[in-house]
Amino acid sequence: MEPSSSDQQLAPASADFTSAVTEAALAETFWDRLRLFATRRLGDARLAEDVAQETLHRVIHSIRSGALRTPEALPAFVFATARHICQHRERSVQREERALLRFGSDSRSASSPPDPLAELLGLERREMVRRALGRLSEPDRRLLRALFFEQREPADVARELGSTPGALRVRKHRALQRLAELIAGVDG
Amino acid sequence: MPIQELTCAQADDADFDTRYLAGTLSDPEAESFESHYFACDRCWALVRAASEARASMLDAARQTSTRRRWPVWTSALAAGIAAIAIGGSLWLRPRASTVVTPGQVERGAPADGTGLTMSVAGDSVFVRWAPVPRAVIYRLRLFTAQGTLLYEREVRDTSAVVRLSSLPLRPALSYWSVEALDGSRGVLSHTPLVPLRLSRSSVRPQ
Numbered sequence: 001m002e003p004s005s006s007d008q009q010l011a012p013a014s015a016d017f018t019s020a021v022t023e024a025a026l027a028e029t030f031w032d033r034l035r036l037f038a039t040r041r042l043g044d045a046r047l048a049e050d051v052a053q054e055t056l057h058r059v060i061h062s063i064r065s066g067a068l069r070t071p072e073a074l075p076a077f078v079f080a081t082a083r084h085i086c087q088h089r090e091r092s093v094q095r096e097e098r099a100l101l102r103f104g105s106d107s108r109s110a111s112s113p114p115d116p117l118a119e120l121l122g123l124e125r126r127e128m129v130r131r132a133l134g135r136l137s138e139p140d141r142r143l144l145r146a147l148f149f150e151q152r153e154p155a156d157v158a159r160e161l162g163s164t165p166g167a168l169r170v171r172k173h174r175a176l177q178r179l180a181e182l183i184a185g186v187d188g
Numbered sequence: 189m190p191i192q193e194l195t196c197a198q199a200d201d202a203d204f205d206t207r208y209l210a211g212t213l214s215d216p217e218a219e220s221f222e223s224h225y226f227a228c229d230r231c232w233a234l235v236r237a238a239s240e241a242r243a244s245m246l247d248a249a250r251q252t253s254t255r256r257r258w259p260v261w262t263s264a265l266a267a268g269i270a271a272i273a274i275g276g277s278l279w280l281r282p283r284a285s286t287v288v289t290p291g292q293v294e295r296g297a298p299a300d301g302t303g304l305t306m307s308v309a310g311d312s313v314f315v316r317w318a319p320v321p322r323a324v325i326y327r328l329r330l331f332t333a334q335g336t337l338l339y340e341r342e343v344r345d346t347s348a349v350v351r352l353s354s355l356p357l358r359p360a361l362s363y364w365s366v367e368a369l370d371g372s373r374g375v376l377s378h379t380p381l382v383p384l385r386l387s388r389s390s391v392r393p394q
Contacts, residue, residue: 022307022309022314023314023316023347024307024308024349025309026314027309027312027314027349028309030226031312032351033226033232036236037226040208050343052349053343053347053348053349054345057345057347075226076223076226078226079223079226079227083219115246117209117239117242117246120243121244122353122354123354123355124352124354124357124358125351125354126243128353129241129244133244148209148238148241148242149241149242149249151210154203154206165203169200169201169203173200176205176238176241177233179240180233180236180237
């Protein structure tokens with residue numbers, strides 16, 4: 001496992017951890033992970049942002065109060081905190097849904113976006129990703145489309161391309177790495 | 189139930205990133221993968237790129253289907269209406285500028301000791317302010333130098349994170365402020381507008 005950047009960026013030394021970690025550095029490392037995690041759990045990008053905010057707030061408070069002293073434990077601590085907050089929110093959402101059902105309302109489903117993942121990207125980032133996808137080679141773009149947009153089974157895609165599942169995984173990872181580099185290039 | 193620890197190789201071999209985004213992992217598998225990508229930059233970079241590719245493709249598909257739903261004549265009609273609206277607005281536009289300056293958007297009494305502090309790392313701006321007695325909600329707002337509202341968010345905590353890439357545009361100079369609201373959503377106080385100079389490579393509070 002490649003360690004999280006939090007290990008290097010957030011804490012130069014364990015002894016200084018509680019004072020060295022900055023909120024912005026913590027957000028830089030974990031914000032998008034928290035939003036993706038919470039979006040999958042709650043199916044709502046807006047709620048996911050609330051969960052991310054609350055998680056960072058609680059984690060910072062824990063670090064400042066000395067409850068968390070080692071940077072190595074930080075990713076697991078952030079994850080456990082987010083999981084706990086999500087469970088709490090899930091129960092609230094379920095209560096709301098039951099109440100709406102009792103009143104015969106379907107307003108939640110009517111207003112829900114078709115896929116909350118699409119709501120995760122901000123306008124500027126959306127444009128950066130669109131341009132980066134446009135600069136990807138046609139085979140890479142087709143592969144990512146088949147796997148992540150059409151959501152076809154990797155084994156089926158491999159068979160269609162006359163490839164093996166292992167070789168397809170390598171191609172997929174390379175395509176994703178190229179895309180990430182292109183997005184970073186568009187950003188810089 | 190304890191979360192099963194996962195290695196990068198195990199995640200790769202079982203196509204966890206692809207299946208995670210397709211929603212076909214079991215809950216314990218998804219939790220293992222989530223716990224893993226919180227700690228692993230390599231796997232996070234892959235799942236992030238994949239999720240952004242999917243989001244972008246979904247967005248493009250949605251835009252295409254919206255365009256297809258409207259017949260061609262509606263475009264001509266929309267263009268005609270837009271032309272009339274633009275012409276009308278030009279005709280009706282007052283001669284004096286109506287741009288709201290940042291000073292004019294302040295409401296409530298200036299708060300004592302509720303100064304806004306910002307720290308920045310990469311794309312993230314972490315904003316923090318002091319709690320205000322009786323405040324139940326805080327409204328963080330971000331304006332351009334011309335007073336256009338760029339971002340607004342209500343939170344219960346006394347801190348918030350804003351990702352610059354989520355803003356509709358990135359102005360060179362922006363102004364940040366927080367309003368403290370009571371239970372009936374009345375503005376109790378507000379922080380002064382704090383300027384922040386933004387550039388593509390660096391961001392620094394003034």
